[in-house]
Amino acid sequence: MAELIPFDERDGALWFDGKIVPWRDARVHVMTHALHFASCVFEGERIYSGRIYKLKEHTERLFASAALLGITIPYTEEEIGRACGEAAEVQGITDGYVRPVVFRGAATMPTVAAQRAGVHVAIAVWPWPSYFDPAEKLKGIRLDISEWRRPAPDTAPTKAKAAGLYMICTLSKHAAETRGYSDALMFDYRGLVAEATGANIFFVREGQLHTPIPDCFLDGITRRSVIALASARQIPVRERAITREDLPDFTECFLTGTAAEVTPVAEIGPYRFKPGKISEMLMNDYATDVRRPLVTATV
Ligand SMILES: Cc1ncc(COP(=O)(O)O)c(C=O)c1O
Structure with missing residues (x-):
């Protein structure tokens, strides 16, 4: 090394x-x-x-x-x-x-x-090639379930990418790594699925994407790009409240973020997912999008 x-x-x-x-x-x-x-x-x-x-x-x-x-x-x-x-x-x-x-x-x-x-x-x-190990990325990473919850919007400036909001992310990530996971899923103050410690989360069920409504955490720029890429592929996207009870119903899961890019997830605590066609397609579409030459107006 x-x-x-x-x-x-x-x-x-x-x-x-x-x-x-x-x-x-x-x-x-x-x-x-x-x-x-x-x-x-x-x-x-x-x-x-x-x-x-x-x-x-x-x-x-x-x-x-x-x-x-x-x-x-x-x-x-x-x-x-x-x-x-x-x-x-x-x-x-x-x-x-x-x-x-x-x-x-x-x-x-x-x-x-x-x-x-x-x-x-x-x-x-x-230089920073890939947030998660590339070989691990294709297998899908393993997420722990954090004990920390994303705070309510009236208890912290949750729309800001502010250093103070990362205290619980560092605690969650350290706990996850200590337990052999790559990262952790955080629930919010209501007990709804929120995001990982530095990335947003998407799930797949029956050809549709499901992702939490970003009302108490960052509406990631990658998240928005991936929603647009999915729409371009006619993949329906549902932004909705997701509970822990919903997790067994999903077949695929992936994280999105500037650092994480599109990273398939294989496990969240006891729940299992199989990185499949939709995750792979969006991972590749995102990789193409980030290097797409800018279209300049012609006169
Ligand atoms: C807590 C958190 N959520 C989500 C994201 C994803 O945001 P973006 O796609 O804008 O990088 C990040 C990364 O900045 C983050 O730190």
């Missing part, structure tokens, strides 16, 4: 507060508000063959997430979109992962109030 270089000791460069800086020097102070109070939002994007897939949607979501936390990003969406491209270019990466992160700084005493703490933006790009 290749030697794992700690992320903060790597060579290269990244975009930090409007400038390209050496990767190793992109540090923050321990008094950073985000470190103490999770005042941080971020994005996860993938660049394929030199183009960031759905960059506009990701940038819009970054700004929407920041707004939900009362954070004003001191750049325009166009500037951040361009900066994502610069961060990839400076790293010489045409296929990889792009991580914009927005966080409150250390200008004031780290207490709950943070109006004058300052806002920082960084964008780092690195």
